[in-house]
Amino acid sequence: MLFLIQLILGLVQQWMVPTINNSFKPLKEMNYSLMLERLLKLSVPNHFIWLIFFYWFFHSCLNAIAEVLRFADREFYRDWWNAETVQYFWQNWNIPVHRWAVRHLYKPLISVGCSKTQASVCVFFVSAFFHEYLVSVPLKMHRIWAFSSMLGQYCNKGSICFLCV
Known part of the structure; x- marks a missing residue:
């Protein structure tokens, strides 16, 4: 769980923050093509972070808490990807x-x-x-x-x- 949180933080700091910092000039100038390009650049790390967070929270954290509390029903999610x-x-x-x-x-x-x-x-x-x-x-x-x-x-x-x- 600690590794996944560090991975999320690393993705945000190394991939998303520089892209967001590079987006201020196109936003100020209302350059729509660069704005779209920056938005598309952010969609990939955003998707990775969302999936890693889902796995971290719903699979790792909730199952760890269920294990400690001896909670038998561990159905926190089903096949939403289908x-x-x-x-x-x-x-x-x-x-x-x-x-x-x-x-x-x-x-x-x-x-x-x-x-x-x-x-x-x-x-x-x-x-x-x-x-x-x-x-x-x-x-x-x-x-x-x-x-x-x-x-x-x-x-x-x-x-x-x-x-x-």
Whole structure:
């Protein structure tokens, strides 16, 4: 686990920070071709870091904690990499959060008379809010990018979204 954290830090310091520092001039000059090139250069290390962090947290850390606590159910993720739909991805990439959302949000909303579509919109709305909160507070950037992208994924999964009507 320590090696993976050091690898993430090394990728950020040696690959991403220099690219970001080289991006200030094209951003200031509004040079769209260089901006796109810098964005594409950042996508590769970002993808590596995301995958390493996923493995570090969901596989290494949670399994280590489960081992110490003798927790028998170690299904923290399923095969999200084989997802053909956004719905399948969200149901399989983070099993503890998905189960919590179903148990504490979706089923109670169904039991009080909401339709399945209304309940899933509410669950996605709450999830989008917390994704935005977890991004904006540590970075001190209060924008609605994570929130909008989450709701955009809901709208693209083929359901009727109240924001799109």
